[in-house]
Amino acid sequence: MPGFEVFGEEEKKEIQDVLDTGVLFRYEFAEQRKGIYKVRTFEEKFASYCGSQYAQAVTSGTVALKVALAVLGVGPGDEVITQGFTFVATWEAIFDVGATPVFTEVDETLNMDPTDLEKKITGQTKAIIPVHMLGAQARIKEIKAIADKHGIPVIEDTAQATGGTIDGKYLGTFGKCGTFSFDAVKTMTTGEGGMVITDDERTWRNMSEYHDHGHDHVPNPGGRGGEGRSFIGFNYRMMELQGAIGIAQLAKLNAMIEEQKKSKAALKQAASAIPGVSFRELVDEKGDTATFFAFFMPDSEKARKVNDILKENGAAAIYFADNSWHYYPKWEHLINSSTLATNGWPFNDASGKRRIVYDADVLPASAEIMSRLLVYQVPVKLSKDRLKQMTDALEKAATQV
Numbered sequence: 001m002p003g004f005e006v007f008g009e010e011e012k013k014e015i016q017d018v019l020d021t022g023v024l025f026r027y028e029f030a031e032q033r034k035g036i037y038k039v040r041t042f043e044e045k046f047a048s049y050c051g052s053q054y055a056q057a058v059t060s061g062t063v064a065l066k067v068a069l070a071v072l073g074v075g076p077g078d079e080v081i082t083q084g085f086t087f088v089a090t091w092e093a094i095f096d097v098g099a100t101p102v103f104t105e106v107d108e109t110l111n112m113d114p115t116d117l118e119k120k121i122t123g124q125t126k127a128i129i130p131v132h133m134l135g136a137q138a139r140i141k142e143i144k145a146i147a148d149k150h151g152i153p154v155i156e157d158t159a160q161a162t163g164g165t166i167d168g169k170y171l172g173t174f175g176k177c178g179t180f181s182f183d184a185v186k187t188m189t190t191g192e193g194g195m196v197i198t199d200d201e202r203t204w205r206n207m208s209e210y211h212d213h214g215h216d217h218v219p220n221p222g223g224r225g226g227e228g229r230s231f232i233g234f235n236y237r238m239m240e241l242q243g244a245i246g247i248a249q250l251a252k253l254n255a256m257i258e259e260q261k262k263s264k265a266a267l268k269q270a271a272s273a274i275p276g277v278s279f280r281e282l283v284d285e286k287g288d289t290a291t292f293f294a295f296f297m298p299d300s301e302k303a304r305k306v307n308d309i310l311k312e313n314g315a316a317a318i319y320f321a322d323n324s325w326h327y328y329p330k331w332e333h334l335i336n337s338s339t340l341a342t343n344g345w346p347f348n349d350a351s352g353k354r355r356i357v358y359d360a361d362v363l364p365a366s367a368e369i370m371s372r373l374l375v376y377q378v379p380v381k382l383s384k385d386r387l388k389q390m391t392d393a394l395e396k397a398a399t400q401v
């Protein structure tokens, strides 16, 4: 999946434009910058690629979630529902605005189970964050319909599925906001960086000001000086160098996805021969970004056995049930309420009294699914030799399991 694999002359040329002017800041410096606005251009191109009205660049995918939550008015006392299979960033952002993360089961899409979502909505639910994990779609239409029924906004965490679609419509454009990450290992990268897209002008303007210390961008877009502020903000501004890299990477995104699709098809073909194998459910196979290939065995014992064979043959798969960064029962710092705050926030209230406990055993359906899941990351540049090693290993597993 990583865009770092294709970093090359195009990125260097874009960066050189910035180095030639020496203007690293996205705003101001009108004379020195010679008309070069890389972050702004990246935002415009990204919005246009996704078919969205507005895009706001920020410093990371985690911050993209935080900015989206902040402008939707989420704060202390509110609950935000997300899924128990995601990267820790999703719920870190929820805690960071003072709200409480609530976790749903995932189904065989490996994303939010809409039935469980409906059960977890309460009077406190202020936002819903489905995640398009491992390059492919959540059941976003069902999720959106449930959210609409309750009048709750949806933020799509699209950090792992930039360029993914359902029926040709881009992921990130179904909810009120879509958030993206361009960190070092994402499908396209700016080293660090993120984006929020929305079709709502007010939401975008608030994001623009919030991420820039509250500077008033309406009468004086990006200007500095005597303008007022409508609300308190923070600094999550992207640098021009990152914007420059983003422009070059975005131009390569479709080609990267096409390469991954070819390799993924070859892996799927080889895995099909394994007795009892089944595949991750894709909401729309055409719109899969193919950054990962995920398959199931009938039970955890078989999954571990298959993976042992794959390992012996130099092609171990990821067993996410053991992964401590992406799966709820393995987040021991969350389960154990580990925090630097001396009063125990966010697990305790300001007086130090316990207010939330996370129980490792509350997502049994996810545990069952995760226990039989095996996953390969699909690189953009998969050498013939490596692909053969992987397909050979899968064929061995097919005969030995």
Ligand SMILES: *Cc1c(COP(=O)(O)O)cnc(C)c1O
Binding pocket: 059, 060, 061, 062, 063, 086, 087, 089, 090, 131, 133, 157, 159, 160, 180, 181, 182, 183, 192, 193, 194
């Ligand atoms: C990577 C990732 C993020 C956070 O992105 P950063 O840019 O690393 O902060 C958020 N959500 C998911 C699902 C991710 O994979």
